[in-house]
Amino acid sequence: MTTVSASVREYLRAPFWAYRPLSTLARRTLIAVVAATLILDSLFRATNVDATNVASAVATTSLTLAVAVFAWRPPVATVALICMIIAASIVGVATSLLTAAAILGLVAFTCSAALTAVYAFAWCIWLFVAITNPQSGFQPLGGVVIALLSVLSLVIGLTIRQQFERAKTLAMQLEATEREVAEQLRHERDLIADELHDIVAHEITIVALHAAVLERTEDTQTRSQSQTAIRDAAVQALSDIRRVLGMVRGEENLWPERVPSPDSLEGALTTAVRELRDAGIDVEVNVPDELRLPNAPLLALIRVIRESATNVLKHATGARSVQIALYVEHDWVHLRISDDSPLAQTAGLPSSGYGIVRLRERFRVFGGTFEAGHRPEGWVVTAALPLSD
Template identity: 45%
Template sequence: MTPAETTSRWRARAHVEPLGRSARVWLLVLVFAVLVADSVVRAVSPSDQSVLRAALGTFLTLSAGLFAWRPLVATAMLSFGIVAATAVGGTIESLIAGATVLGLVAVTCSGAVVTAYSGVIVACLITELIRSPSGLDAGGAAVIALVALTSYVVGVGVREQRERSRSLARRLHADSEALQNQLKAERRRIADELHDIVAHELTIVAMHARVLDRTTDPEVRHRSQKAITDASTQALADIRRMLGVARDQPSDDDPSSPLTQSFESALATTTRDLEDAGISVHVDRPADLELSRSVAVALAHVVRESSVNVLKHATGARTVTISLSVQGEGVVLTVHDDSPPARSAGLPPSGYGLRRMEERLRALAGSLRAERRDDGWWVVASLPTQR
């Protein structure tokens, strides 16, 4: 443990509240001024004050200056100085100084330390009242008590104000962090939506635009033109909705959002898009399988992203098989295409879709495996049935 950590833990146990930088500067300036003034007064004015009492006065002043660095040490030294001054005959000035400094003790030290220090002042005050030669009467004692009470009230008020300021700063920091987290979540949501638009609808547009360049078959051209029109219309609708997300976050139950699309809807869309591209689709899934909403949405993402990857990177694929099965306590979704190796549609890969699928599945205690084998690409997603 470093010395700084040791000091921090010691302060926490002792409930020490060090003075701020500006307060330390003002305290040291005041202490220096008192020392100078005291020296000047003793130099220009004859006094019968003993050397010991003068030394004790200087000791008390210097002890007050220690509050700039070591409040507990300063309190202990002040207590010793006041007791010593009382023991050697006492001066009213030492009690006044001790009462004035009570506010500093209240600002920097714990309640127990303040109580102990106050007890020292009260004991010395009673001693001075009992000691007849001291010249301290009930009126003087009342003045010292009033100074101590005023100093204590001011000190407690300053400490409470510091605590309120720190509490407010902590709340502002927590609110700022919460806002930043909300902004990050919103950015990620928009990024996900943008990826779905670009990766799905615009991939379909690019693929069918290539088909139009390479075929003269009227039926094929009509089918590609319709696919381009549908995909472009859907992309525009998604972009408008995404702009709405940026202005005012929609409900997570928005059925038109790709982020919350049902598994059945994603399966139907995927089948249509792949078949429009001339790829045969075989679907195998249990008819009576009930999926929780979170699992269904995650599987819908896997189906959509896998179909986009087939269109972008699996040129030459003739068949895609989508299989959903129950295995133990979970479900396994398999998407397999029969594309040959080293064939690509030439569209730039990003890797974002696979990373986001892995993140979604991990959040639901699932897993994802995507790999090329001799017979084509395989995407296997596993999820617990109930999440």
């Protein structure tokens, strides 16, 4: 009902010269009908010795030609019809009243409410003149029948217009819904890809590196530590995979504020420090004793810590020390992770660069900054996020 009311209000408020163009099929059909009408009317007048007078013929032909203009400019056609109706009223011709009544529906469908009202008013004057003029030979009962037909034509035209408006509105709503669904699907795919990247890039990296350690060492303690690390990483990977599968099945909401963080900030730092130290890298951590962060910055920083620790293990095999610094300044939280790795020593594991790209996009969305690159002192990652909206 609301949609119908809005459509009616829009129709009533439309500019005087506004119009709805006919479709290609409707234009072709209209032109064919007009052409057939002109040919049949000409043949009828040529073969009928009792044909009507010249004024009636001119009125009929003018009306038919004006209808053809609806194929291109309905307002121009309606104005031409109004002029023809006024001329017919003055001359006293009444032979085309029925055709003009039928055209009222076409005017209502294509033109504005104001122009339709002007046409209907002119047609009513023509009908009144025809009924009251004794020389026209027009009977009052015939006038009533034509008036009812004109009302029926008007109702049909407005109904068809309303259905077209409704179909247009529904099509726009459907298009907007499809865009929204596509955006939501893209967003959910990105979230799932983020989760899978964390699993593959982090846990599997741990497994691969410690599996390589098992191949190169015979030290019992080192082998035990590597086996423990492999087991813990595999268990964590299975847990994360189950969580991602739950997201795919719709058991968990995928919006960022509801995606459960894989760890607390302290837990993420502890895990990163342990994994780096297990790889023989010294780690220095500087974090305030009391630090409370909103969920969005907290989750983003945890991802940076996990991604940076993974990248050190994968690409910085020459690193001997890592520094992690976290501090708050002027309502911004800053994180800096650096190592002393040489430029070209890596663990030989494949890299897609996906993690860095996604982190940069995430920080840009949150209004923060993210930079990662190799400097003279080693690989450096800097990230900053505002603590307020």
